[in-house]
Amino acid sequence: MxxxxxxxxxxxxxxxxxxxxxxxxxxxxxxxxxxxxxxxxxxxxxxxxxxxxxxxxxxxxxxxxxxxxxxxxxxxxxxxxxxxxxxxxxxxxxxxxxxxxxxxxxxxxxxxxxxxxxxxxxxxxxxxxxxxxxxRLAPTWSLVEALRIDALSLLTWVSIGRCIRRFHDLGVCHADLNAHNVLLGEEGVYLVDFDRCRLRADGLWRDGNLVRLRRSLDKIAYGLPAERFTDADWHALLGGYRQPPVPPADAAAQRT
Ligand SMILES: Nc1ncnc2c1ncn2[C@@H]1O[C@H](COP(=O)(O)OP(=O)(O)O)[C@@H](O)[C@H]1O
Ligand SMILES: [Mg+2]
Structure with missing residues (x-):
């Protein structure tokens, strides 16, 4: 077994x-x-x-x-x-x-x-x-629930991008990366719902995941006040995604 x-x-x-x-x-x-x-x-x-x-x-x-x-x-x-x-x-x-x-x-x-x-x-x-x-991850709110209440800080968008990048660097292609499957908590950002997800070699699926999330955010933003999801927010997310991952040794040094 x-x-x-x-x-x-x-x-x-x-x-x-x-x-x-x-x-x-x-x-x-x-x-x-x-x-x-x-x-x-x-x-x-x-x-x-x-x-x-x-x-x-x-x-x-x-x-x-x-x-x-x-x-x-x-x-x-x-x-x-x-x-x-x-x-x-x-x-x-x-x-x-x-x-x-x-x-x-x-x-x-x-x-x-x-x-x-x-x-x-x-x-x-x-x-x-x-x-x-x-x-249950608690206390958490899905990205959808959070945006219905208020706009998020740019730093939060950066950390969402960074979180997605960590999964992608391990080869996790999320089959349904939408704003319902991104959870925000006091301790940080989580991803849920790995139904049909696969580990894959690097490829265009990374962009595909991001495009899906963008579409989901556009859909949710429609009907919300314009400042809830702006181009600056999306660029902050992409900025977080593009930041090179912190090597473990540096991460330890940063904590001390
Ligand atoms: N472990 C968890 N902790 C807290 N909330 C969760 C957890 N798993 C799922 N949820 C919430 O339930 C929703 C539905 O679960 P999910 O696994 O995405 O199933 P599906 O999308 O197939 O209905 C998620 O969008 C999320 O808001
Ligand atoms: Mg889901």
């Missing part, structure tokens, strides 16, 4: 009815598949809201856990064909296990991502359904 998922000793894989799950036993001991069901948390009074969007992301909060539970669901036209069933190919290629593996790896590499708690798939003939649980 660990040959396929070199995820560290605390990661467990369990076969469940019709499928399998992965969980991090250091974060959730005796993880129970029922924990993937929003109804389970609703009964305990521990559902703490849902994220805006497709309506399949729930926040669950109780003693010792503050998690985000997401059911994989399609958006757009594909949703009309099949809402939440995906074609089975192999365990590693299921959306939840692939997202788990990449997010876990990024977290261990020190990148600002949510810590994965658990992931599962349930097979249904030639298809499967899937869910993932991550630790």
């Amino acid at each position: 660990n040959a396929i998922w070199p995820l560290g000793p605390s990661v467990k894989r369990l076969t469940t009815a019709g499928g399998a799950m992965l969980y991090n036993a250091a974060l959730a001991r005796n993880f129970n598949p029922a924990w993937f069901e929003p109804g389970f948390w609703a009964q305990r009074g521990e559902l703490a809201g849902a994220a805006l969007g497709r309506g399949t992301t729930h926040f669950v909060r109780g003693a010792g856990h503050d998690w985000v539970l997401r059911h994989y669901r399609r958006g757009g036209v594909a949703a009309r064909l099949s809402e939440d069933r995906y074609l089975w190919r192999s365990e590693q290629r299921t959306r939840p296990f692939a997202e788990w593996a990449l997010t876990h790896r990024l977290h261990r590499a020190g990148l600002p991502v949510p810590v994965p708690v658990a992931a599962r798939y349930v097979r249904d003939g030639r298809a499967y359904r899937g869910d993932i649980i991550t630790e």
Whole structure:
């Protein structure tokens, strides 16, 4: 198992009815598949809201856990064909296990991502359904939520650019780099939602990611006061992106 998922000793894989799950036993001991069901948390009074969007992301909060539970669901036209069933190919290629593996790896590499708690798939003939649980990053606001309230400082835009650059330097091509998937917190900038993301050799996909984010920002800015997202903001982001990364030795010296 660990040959396929070199995820560290605390990661467990369990076969469940019709499928399998992965969980991090250091974060959730005796993880129970029922924990993937929003109804389970609703009964305990521990559902703490849902994220805006497709309506399949729930926040669950109780003693010792503050998690985000997401059911994989399609958006757009594909949703009309099949809402939440995906074609089975192999365990590693299921959306939840692939997202788990990449997010876990990024977290261990020190990148600002949510810590994965658990992931599962349930097979249904030639298809499967899937869910993932991550630790909630809090307090954070998505870039969309933040812009609806106020303009951001140029320094914040610079740090968003710098954050994206760190992922790109590791080869992380984000499949959906939009303003909902950039979170801002007191401790800095995070990226979320690594569904369908891949590690890739350098290429034009880097620009593609930035263009997608720009389009998303333009869409959100439409209808907001003009000063919420300006050319200067975008250039600050690009400036942060283009800054050469700080080598580890210099970073240590800067901290002292
Ligand atoms: N770990 C997390 N901590 C805090 N907020 C999160 C976390 N994961 C997701 N969110 C919020 O939930 C939203 C939806 O989650 P996401 O993973 O992007 O799913 P999708 O875009 O497929 O619906 C995000 O845009 C973000 O605002
Ligand atoms: Mg998203």
